[in-house]
Amino acid sequence: MKIVRVVSIFLVFFASKAQAQELTRVLFILDASNSMNAKWGDESRIESAKELLAKAVDSLRGSANLEIALRVYGHQSPITATYQDCNDTKLEVPFGKDNYDRIKTRIKSILAKGTTPIARSLEAAAEDFPDMNSRNIIILITDGLEACDNDPCVIAKKLHDKGVKVTPFVIGLGLDLSYLEQFKCIGSYSEAETKDAFKTVLSNVISKALINTTVQINLNNINGVPVETDVTMLMYEAGTKRLVYTFEHTINRFGNPDTVVMDPNIKYDMVVNTIPKVEVKNIVLKKNTHNTIVANTPQGFLRFRFTNATKGYSITARVTQTATSPTINTQQIGGTDKYIVGQYQVEILTLPRIYKTVDITQSSTTTIDIAAPGLLNYSSGKPIVGQLFVVKEDGAIEWVCNLDGNSLSGSWNLQPGNYRIVYRQKHLKLTTYTMEKNFKITSNKTTPINL
Numbered sequence: 001m002k003i004v005r006v007v008s009i010f011l012v013f014f015a016s017k018a019q020a021q022e023l024t025r026v027l028f029i030l031d032a033s034n035s036m037n038a039k040w041g042d043e044s045r046i047e048s049a050k051e052l053l054a055k056a057v058d059s060l061r062g063s064a065n066l067e068i069a070l071r072v073y074g075h076q077s078p079i080t081a082t083y084q085d086c087n088d089t090k091l092e093v094p095f096g097k098d099n100y101d102r103i104k105t106r107i108k109s110i111l112a113k114g115t116t117p118i119a120r121s122l123e124a125a126a127e128d129f130p131d132m133n134s135r136n137i138i139i140l141i142t143d144g145l146e147a148c149d150n151d152p153c154v155i156a157k158k159l160h161d162k163g164v165k166v167t168p169f170v171i172g173l174g175l176d177l178s179y180l181e182q183f184k185c186i187g188s189y190s191e192a193e194t195k196d197a198f199k200t201v202l203s204n205v206i207s208k209a210l211i212n213t214t215v216q217i218n219l220n221n222i223n224g225v226p227v228e229t230d231v232t233m234l235m236y237e238a239g240t241k242r243l244v245y246t247f248e249h250t251i252n253r254f255g256n257p258d259t260v261v262m263d264p265n266i267k268y269d270m271v272v273n274t275i276p277k278v279e280v281k282n283i284v285l286k287k288n289t290h291n292t293i294v295a296n297t298p299q300g301f302l303r304f305r306f307t308n309a310t311k312g313y314s315i316t317a318r319v320t321q322t323a324t325s326p327t328i329n330t331q332q333i334g335g336t337d338k339y340i341v342g343q344y345q346v347e348i349l350t351l352p353r354i355y356k357t358v359d360i361t362q363s364s365t366t367t368i369d370i371a372a373p374g375l376l377n378y379s380s381g382k383p384i385v386g387q388l389f390v391v392k393e394d395g396a397i398e399w400v401c402n403l404d405g406n407s408l409s410g411s412w413n414l415q416p417g418n419y420r421i422v423y424r425q426k427h428l429k430l431t432t433y434t435m436e437k438n439f440k441i442t443s444n445k446t447t448p449i450n451l
Contacts, residue, residue, distance in 0.1 A: 031142035033074035084115035086148035116147035222298035309372035386423025
C-alpha cells in the first residue's frame with residue numbers, strides 16, 4: 001500500500017567555505033502518479049497535494065533572495081497493467097523571479113496518471129539548478145515508494161559523491177514505518193496521518209529551507225542525558241512576555257529530541273513547564289546551522305494511593321517546595337505526576353490533614369499510601385455549635401473542623417481513628433451545657449451519631 005510523503009531534500013553545494021550564499025533556490029517535485037487519485041479524507045491525494053502546494057507557493061511570494069521551480073512526474077503517460085513510463089518526469093516551470101503564478105497555474109492543470117520514478121526525478125532534478133552558487137533545495141511530495149528500476153539510495157550516494165548533501169523530510173498518510181526505512185539511507189523524515197498534519201509539516205519543511213536554522217532542545221536527566229520529554233516549552237523574546245513559539249517536547253523515533261525551526265534573529269527566554277518550571281534565559285542561536293539548547297530537568301514520579309479503599313474517594317494533595325512556599329501542584333489521591341528531582345512538602349487534604357516530606361529521585365516513583373476514609377453522619381434535634389477533634393494515641397486532641405451552627409445535620413469523610421465532638425445547643429446560654437461525644441471512624445464504613 002502506498003503512503004503520502006513529503007520529502008525535502010537539501011542540496012547544498014559548497015564552492016568555497018568562505019563564500020556567502022545568500023540566494024536560495026527551492027525546487028518542488030510533485031508526484032502525479034496514478035495512486036495519487038486515491039481518496040484522502042473527503043478528496044483525493046492529488047487534489048490535497050495540489051491545494052497545499054499552491055498555498056505553500058503563494059506563501060513564498062515576496063520572499064527575498066528566493067527563486068522557485070516545479071518538476072512533476074507521473075503526469076504524462078498513463079500507467080497500464082503492462083506498461084509504466086519510468087522516464088515520465090519533467091521540469092514544468094524552471095527557476096526564475098516572480099514565477100509564482102506560472103507555477104500555481106501549472107499545478108492546477110496537472111492530472112495524476114502514471115508511475116513513480118522517484119530516483120530518476122531526483123537525478124534529473126540535480127540538473128534543474130542554474131548553478132552551484134546558491135543554497136539549492138528540493139522538496140518532493142509523493143504518496144509512494146520507488147516504482148521503477150532505480151534505487152533512490154543509489155542516486156543519493158551519487159549526489160553525495162559529487163559533493164551534494166541530501167537531507168529528506170518524509171510525511172506519510174496511513175504510515176507504515178517499514179516503508180520509511182527505505183528512505184533512511186537519504187536522511188531523516190517525519191509523518192502525518194491527516195491533511196492538516198501534512199500542511200503543518202510542509203510548512204515546517206519550507207521554514208527549515210528558508211530560515212536554515214534548526215534547534216534541538218535537550219531536557220537532561222540527572223546524568224546529563226537528554227531523555228526527559230512530553231512537556232510544554234514556551235519560547236519568549238528575551239526580557240519580555242512576548243510569546244514567540246510554543247512546543248510540546250518530543251523524542252523522535254530514533255530516541256533523540258526532535259528538531260524544530262526557530263528564527264535566529266531573536267534572543268529567547270525558555271520556560272519548560274515541568275513541576276516546578278525550569279527557565280533558561282538569554283538564549284542566542286547561531287544562524288544557518290543546527291543549535292542545541294540544554295535545560296536540566298531531571299524528573300521522578302510522585303504517586304498517591306489508598307491502601308484499602310472499596311470505592312472511589314475524591315481527595316486532593318497539595319505539593320509545595322517548602323512548608324511556606326506557594327503551591328506548585330495539586331494532585332488527586334490515586335494519581336501519579338512528574339516532579340523535578342528534589343525534596344517536597346505534601347499536605348493531603350483529608351480530615352484531619354496529613355503532612356509528609358518526600359524525596360523525588362531520578363526516574364523512580366515515590367509512593368504515599370493513605371488509609372481510605374470513613375463517613376461520619378451526625379444529626380441533632382436543635383441547632384448546635386461545636387467543634388470536631390481527633391484524639392491522638394498519646395491522648396492529645398487536635399482540632400479538625402467546626403460544626404455548622406445553622407444546620408441540624410452534617411457529614412464528613414474522616415481518616416480512621418478516634419474522635420471527639422465538643423458541642424452545646426445553640427440557644428442555651430450557659431457554658432455548663434457543654435457536651436462531649438466520643439466515637440471511632442473505620443475505613444469504608446459509615447458512623448451515625450445523634451447529638
